[in-house]
Amino acid sequence: MPADLAVIGLGPYGLPLAKAAIAVGIPTLGYRTGPEADSLSPAELRRMRAGGFRHASNPAELGRVRTAVICPPTPRGADGGLDLSQLETAARTLAAHLRPHTTVILESPVPPGATENVLRPLLEEGSGMRAGRDFHLAYSPSRVDPGNRHFTPANTPKVIGGLTPACTESAAAFYGRLTDKVVRARGPREAETVQVLETNFRHVNIALVNEMAVLCHDLGVDLWDVIRCAETKPFGFQAFRPGPGVGGHAVPQDLNGPAGRTLRMVELAEQVNSQMPRYVVQRAATLLNEHGKSVRAARILLLGVTYKPDLADQQSTPAQEVATRLLELGACISYHDPYVASWSVLDRPVPRADALYEAVAEADLTILLQQHRTYDLQGLSVKAQLLLDTRGAAPTGAAHRL
Known part of the structure; x- marks a missing residue:
């Protein structure tokens, strides 16, 4: 059965997407961008293959799908920003085999503007085609929460921001097969910034409750009882709990804006959590x-x-x-x-x-x-x-x- 979807990058963002696609009957091609793809257990791989999943050993196979989602990891680089090197490699690989009318979606965490300023030029240069005219291009935050049994891809809304309205609708048509609700952003930059806001929201609120943990210990106050009581408030409060630090793949972003403006709360949150x-x-x-x-x-x-x-x-x-x-x-x-x-x-x-x-x-x-x-x-x-x-x-x- 020919694949309808190519997932490029089978790490923390790509694997959940591939599994969700297989679950709804979309034949899916997986393309490795690094050793993270080996995290599939033999039993998981057997189940996915039975549902229509297969690994691509030849990058030319990427040119035979209608939708390609690029989602390699973008860890923190040496300069403190996100390392987009795996994303750039994936883009060049796809570009060499990209066909007209393909829908290309980026799901990796990136700084706002990366879809247009990093991914788009690589795809256009490598394919000789134009985004928005010859192929569709969009961004969608991954929204992966490993181990969460309450929210699955089916009941987690997906945000879509396309380069053009047609790009947005093409990406929305794809995600509409995976989820109950698709939310359309104004464009890729807005969708990218949704991911930044969601990630930073988590880190800032964890930092707040971590500081409360230290303060309450010094005061002899039971913070856990405080949280138990506070979370009964039905509005204006979301319970976060302290811990020994913050792990995971989502890296908080302290963005540089006009005139060197940064997100000071994010910088402070990182200091507290670290x-x-x-x-x-x-x-x-x-x-x-x-x-x-x-x-x-x-x-x-x-x-x-x-x-x-x-x-x-x-x-x-x-x-x-x-x-x-x-x-x-x-x-x-x-x-x-x-x-x-x-x-x-x-x-x-x-x-x-x-x-x-x-x-x-x-x-x-x-x-x-x-x-x-x-x-x-x-x-x-x-x-x-x-x-x-x-x-x-x-x-x-x-x-x-x-």
Whole structure:
């Protein structure tokens, strides 16, 4: 069966899209832009192949589809901005095989203007065609939330911003097959800025509640009870919860605007969130001190080293910095995570605790960094000598909370 869709980039943005397309019966071609494509398990790959998915080994196959979605990762680069190198490579590859009337959509996080100023010139130069006349070009924020069981591609609205009204409608027709609701933006820059706003909204609000966590600890106030009460307000409030840091693939963007204007709130939020791993280590040292122990040579067990619960993804996980700082202070660390079979910090393998309850009982301090559903915090708190809960997951009074 010929593919109707090409997904270029099979990482955190491309794979969910490919799975959503297969789920509604769209034959899909996947094209690798990096090693992230290997995250498909053999069982997942078998299921997707049965639904009409196949990998493209020859880039010429990209010229045989009606819709091509470009969605490689755009991680933070050395200069602090987004690294668009994988996107540019993907664009050049597609451009060499682009056919007239194809709809090309970008889903990777990019700075506003990248669809028109980066992607469009590469596609036009490589294909000899003009966007908006010979092929359709649009941007759509990915809106991927790994592990979320409540919001799927089908019930998550998709924002579309096309280079021309016809581009927008062509992209909307495609996404209308995947989701219940399509929202049309004025153009690609507005759609790109939607992604910037949504990502920064998350980081700024996490920073606020992280600062509240530090303040409430100093005041002797139970922040978790404060949040529980505050979230009963039916308007003007959305509950965020503190943690040991912020992980994930979405990078906050402190954009440079006219006259050098930047998003100061985003800059401050990054500073606050980046300090949380250090704060967790300080709290750990204080707890040990209060119980007559030093961090040096203390046996510390880290529970959950992924950036999100119930997923194996370790992208930008704060567990790395927490572990690094503990090792630098001379602690003897080990870890447990049902989704991570092996883990290294400072290029050294960290011992994995196979017998969880025995490891918790033996550790001088156990730190919950990620709340996987398999963890029975009530039972673990009974076994633990000291338990520092950075997620507010343990029953009240069962652990020291962040």
